Amino acid sequence: MTKKTPFLLSLSLAAGIGLLACGGAGSDNTSNASNAAGNTNKAATTNTAASNTSTTASGDKIGVAECDDFLAKYEACVNGKVPAAAQATFKTGMEQWRKSWKELAANPQTKATLQQVCKTQLDSAKTSLSSYGCAW
Numbered sequence: 001m002t003k004k005t006p007f008l009l010s011l012s013l014a015a016g017i018g019l020l021a022c023g024g025a026g027s028d029n030t031s032n033a034s035n036a037a038g039n040t041n042k043a044a045t046t047n048t049a050a051s052n053t054s055t056t057a058s059g060d061k062i063g064v065a066e067c068d069d070f071l072a073k074y075e076a077c078v079n080g081k082v083p084a085a086a087q088a089t090f091k092t093g094m095e096q097w098r099k100s101w102k103e104l105a106a107n108p109q110t111k112a113t114l115q116q117v118c119k120t121q122l123d124s125a126k127t128s129l130s131s132y133g134c135a136w
Contacts, residue, residue, distance in 0.1 A: 060098060063105045067118040071098060074125055077134035097121070 061068045071094060078090040101118070104110040126136050 060102065062098070062101045062114070062118075064101070064111065064114040064118060066115045066122075067097075067101050067105070070118045070122045070125070073122070073134075073136055074129075077125075077129055077132065077136075081132040081134050082129070 062071070074090075074094055078087055078094070082090055101114055104114055104117075122136070126134075
């Protein structure tokens with residue numbers, strides 16, 4: 001039972017963050033273009049290179065290609081498409097994933113589960129962030 005606990009915790013965390021992200025993708029799509037144009041802060045500028053190399057903003061990799069790829073794409077979407085006012089929520093979720101997934105990746109017994117968890121999270125993010133027009 002204890003071997004399943006980290007996986008279930010991660011899965012629950014991912015589901016909760018996914019639901020949180022869905023709530024953040026409100027119907028205010030008309031302001032997205034103007035917010036994206038005005039959203040040229042330092043983080044968006046510096047993270048462009050990071051997203052092209054499949055690394056995260058903090059430079060921390062999970063060590064599982066699917067997770068590293070997902071975090072890079074998610075970060076690029078949030079920084080480039082999500083209005084500045086909503087970015088904090090998405091970035092908090094991203095940091096929680098990163099922390100949880102790094103812990104799971106450090107354990108050989110749970111590392112193998114991360115491929116599917118991150119693939120599932122990518123599919124969920126494609127749906128929950130579709131209103132922002134992110135390229136996946």
